[in-house]
Amino acid sequence: xxxxxxxxxxxxxxxxxxxxxxxxxxxxxxxxxxxxxxxxxxxxxxxxxxxxxxxxxxxxxxxxxxxxxxxxxxxxxxxxxxxxxxxxxxxxxxxxxxxxxxxxxxxxxxxxxxxxxxxxxxxxxxxxxxxxxxxxxxxxxxxxxxxxxxxxxxxxxxxxxxxxxxxxxxxxxxxxxxxxxxxxxxxxxxxxxxxxxxxxxxxxxxxxxxxxxxxxxxxxxxxxxxxxxxxxxxxxxxxxxxxxxxxxxxxxxxxxxxxxxxxxxxxxxxxxxxxxxxxxxxxxxxxxxxxxxxxxxxxxxxxxxxxxxxxxxxxxxxxxxxxxxxxxxxxxxxxxxxxxxxxxxxxxxxxxxxxxxxxxxxxxxxxxxxxxxxxxxxxxxxxxxxxxxxxxxxxxxxxxxxxxxxxxxxxxxxxxxxxxxxxxxxxxxxxxxxxxxxxxxxxxxxxxxxxxxxxxxxx
Numbered sequence: 001x002x003x004x005x006x007x008x009x010x011x012x013x014x015x016x017x018x019x020x021x022x023x024x025x026x027x028x029x030x031x032x033x034x035x036x037x038x039x040x041x042x043x044x045x046x047x048x049x050x051x052x053x054x055x056x057x058x059x060x061x062x063x064x065x066x067x068x069x070x071x072x073x074x075x076x077x078x079x080x081x082x083x084x085x086x087x088x089x090x091x092x093x094x095x096x097x098x099x100x101x102x103x104x105x106x107x108x109x110x111x112x113x114x115x116x117x118x119x120x121x122x123x124x125x126x127x128x129x130x131x132x133x134x135x136x137x138x139x140x141x142x143x144x145x146x147x148x149x150x151x152x153x154x155x156x157x158x159x160x161x162x163x164x165x166x167x168x169x170x171x172x173x174x175x176x177x178x179x180x181x182x183x184x185x186x187x188x189x190x191x192x193x194x195x196x197x198x199x200x201x202x203x204x205x206x207x208x209x210x211x212x213x214x215x216x217x218x219x220x221x222x223x224x225x226x227x228x229x230x231x232x233x234x235x236x237x238x239x240x241x242x243x244x245x246x247x248x249x250x251x252x253x254x255x256x257x258x259x260x261x262x263x264x265x266x267x268x269x270x271x272x273x274x275x276x277x278x279x280x281x282x283x284x285x286x287x288x289x290x291x292x293x294x295x296x297x298x299x300x301x302x303x304x305x306x307x308x309x310x311x312x313x314x315x316x317x318x319x320x321x322x323x324x325x326x327x328x329x330x331x332x333x334x335x336x337x338x339x340x341x342x343x344x345x346x347x348x349x350x351x352x353x354x355x356x357x358x359x360x361x362x363x364x365x366x367x368x369x370x371x372x373x374x375x376x377x378x379x380x381x382x383x384x385x386x387x388x389x390x391x392x393x394x395x396x397x398x399x400x401x402x403x404x405x406x407x408x409x410x411x412x413x414x415x416x417x418x419x420x421x422x423x424x425x426x427x428x429x430x431x432x433x434x435x436x437x438x439x440x441x442x443x444x445x446x447x448x449x450x451x452x453x454x455x456x457x458x459x
Contacts, residue, residue, distance in 0.1 A: 001028045002135075004071045006126055007081040007144070008034025008049065008064065009041030011275065011302065014295075016081070017049035018331070019340035021056035026348040027077075031061045035071035042066065044279070047287040048295055055331050068129050075134040079343065080126065080150075081143040084118035085454055087275060090268035096448045098266070100441055103257055105313075106268065107146040107197050108249050109435035113414055113426070114449045119144050120153040120418045127159045134161075141166055141343040142361075148196025151361045152376035153415045165361025165376065166342045167196055169226075169244055174201070174359070176225040180218055181211060192359045192380045193368065193393040194400070197246035198407050199359075199378045200238065203394045216240045229314050239397045248314065250403070253435065256313045263312040270312075274305050295327040345383060355384040357391070367392055370401050375408055406434050421458040423450065 005016060013034060020032055034049060036042050046064040053062045065071050072078065083090075090106050093114040097104025104111040123144055130138060139162045142151045151165030170192050178185045183206045191203040204212045216235050221227050226245045227235075234251060235242065249256050260266065265273070278301035287294040303322055311317065325333065335341070342358050349356075357380055364375045367390040371377065380391040396404075410433040417425035423446060430442035450458055 001076045002031040002033070002074055003027075003029055003077040003079070004033045004035060004075040004134075005079045005081065006035050006068075006071070007083065009036030009038050009044075009046045010081055010083065011045055011278075011298075011305075012081075013045045013049040014052050014298070014330070016079070016340050017053040017062075018056065019335050019344070021053045021060075022335035023341070023344045023348075024057050024060055026344055026351075029060055032063075033071045033075070034062075034064050035066065035068060036064075037066055039066055044282055044287060044294075045298070048291065048298055051287075051291040051295075051327075052331060068126065069133055072126075072129050072133045075130070075138055077139050077141070077343075077347065078126075078130055078134060079141045079143060079340070080123055082119060082122055083144075084115075084122045085452075087268060087272035089118060089452070089454065090115070091266060091272060092452065093449070094266040094268045096445065098261060100444055100448075101257070102441065102445070103249055103253065103260070103435055104266070105246075105249055105256075108246055109433055110430060110445050110449075112146040112149070112197075113430060113433075113445075114452075116146050116149045116153075116414060117418055117449060117452075117455050119146070119150050120415075123150055123154060124157050124159075127154060127157065130161060131159070137161075139164070139347070141346075143167075146196065148198075148361050148376055148378060149411055149414060151196075152411060153419060155363060155376065156374070156415055157419060163362075164343070164346060165196060165378075167359075167361070167378070168342075169197065169246065170199060170201070170359040170378065171342060173226045173242065173245070177204070177215070180220050180225060181206060181215060183207075189357060190380065191391055191393045192378065193396060194244070194378055194404055195376075195407055195411065196361050196378045197244060198250075198404065199244045200247075200400055201242040201244075202240075212240050216242070228316060229310065238400070239395065241397075241400070245310070248310070250434065252314075259313050259315055267312060270308065271305060274301050277301055292327045295330070296324075299324050299330070346388070349383045349385060349387070352383075352385055355382050357381070358383050360388070362388070362390070365390070368396070368404070370396075370405060371408055372412075375412070403434070406432065410434075423458050426450075426458075 042064045093111045094104035097110040103109045142165045144150050147165045147167050154163050174190050178188050187207050189205045192201050204215050229248045281297045285294045361378045364371050364377045381388040410429050413429035417429050426446045427442045430436040
């Protein structure tokens with residue numbers, strides 16, 4: 001079996017390489033290819049990933065390439081993790097939105113739309129190559145943001161292979177709950193529903209017993225999980241449902257906007273600065289001959305990035321900041337799963353005798369009866385050798401239905417606008433988005449975003 005990663009020269013590639021190496025036996029991997037169009041990124045982050053993978057699984061052929069045909073030929077599984085335009089485009093997205101006094105978070109609202117304008121055409125060009133060169137039964141796992149929009153665009157483009165959208169935010173929150181509830185991970189069941197970066201969690205059971213009321217009243221929930229960004233009063237108003245961390249930008253919109261505007265730099269500018277520092281320090285190191293030294297530099301700067309996540313927007317310190325690991329400690333530490341773990345769970349299910357619950361983005365097909373059948377939703381699924389079975393949530397309050405319906409209308413219009421490169425549809429899409437909701441604002445945003453050289457050919 002061959003697995004190809006599109007965007008394998010990203011900063012987080014070492015984590016993906018480790019997860020694939022730890023779990024390769026589950027799906028019979030014989031070859032892994034990390035592709036990136038940046039030779040510089042492959043020479044740094046790709047080489048660190050190669051060292052990690054080869055240390056764990058020297059018996060599996062691992063390669064780096066800039067040639068997409070070579071990477072995709074015969075591939076059975078494809079993972080996409082692209083950032084089209086890099087840090088510069090992210091900064092531009094954010095600054096344009098902030099100039100118009102609206103949020104520019106990279107996957108949400110106007111910033112998410114701008115990112116999708118670049119991500120979707122790039123992904124679709126790879127999809128054409130997958131259909132031409134990959135194995136006939138190849139499965140595509142989309143990690144490229146904004147994941148829900150990109151996954152819906154892939155499906156609606158007519159792509160004929162199986163596609164799943166995966167995000168690690170829901171899985172990370174769910175993994176934090178067993179410690180809070182003092183139970184085993186396999187005994188906890190959670191229902192997640194909504195859209196990517198716009199989902200809620202409900203009906204928490206431990207060995208079949210409903211523990212929702214107990215969970216939402218535990219102080220530790222708001223101190224030691226991603227729920228740290230939300231008030232217990234808000235959770236009660238949401239019918240005791242927990243919230244995806246990205247809902248912070250909706251429920252605390254003016255707080256987040258003011259915090260970002262008052263910060264000395266945007267998150268994109270902060271990430272770009274950290275990445276420049278990292279690259280400058282790594283420039284003095286030969287990654288191939290000194291992988292340990294290169295890893296230490298990478299880890300130091302990576303933690304600067306991760307441990308500052310959402311601090312500007314929420315004005316809070318992260319509860320779960322990480323400590324630096326040496327290269328050997330990183331390799332020896334058991335894999336925590338993450339988004340790659342969800343993909344591997346799906347691939348391994350055919351050989352499994354148990355059922356596991358995961359969260360994926362996939363076509364609705366009637367699961368949420370207030371949305372269209374071909375809408376892509378983020379939903380809990382029970383995974384077994386019989387495949388993926390979406391879990392219909394016990395209760396979706398009207399407030400959540402209305403919010404999801406509103407954002408999904410934006411997503412439908414956004415996908416249609418990008419697939420057809422239609423300026424009017426783009427304006428309609430942002431008009432529909434609750435973080436924009438204005439014709440004059442939507443028009444100004446679309447005009448500014450379409451001035452990007454990466455967005456040519458729009459009507």
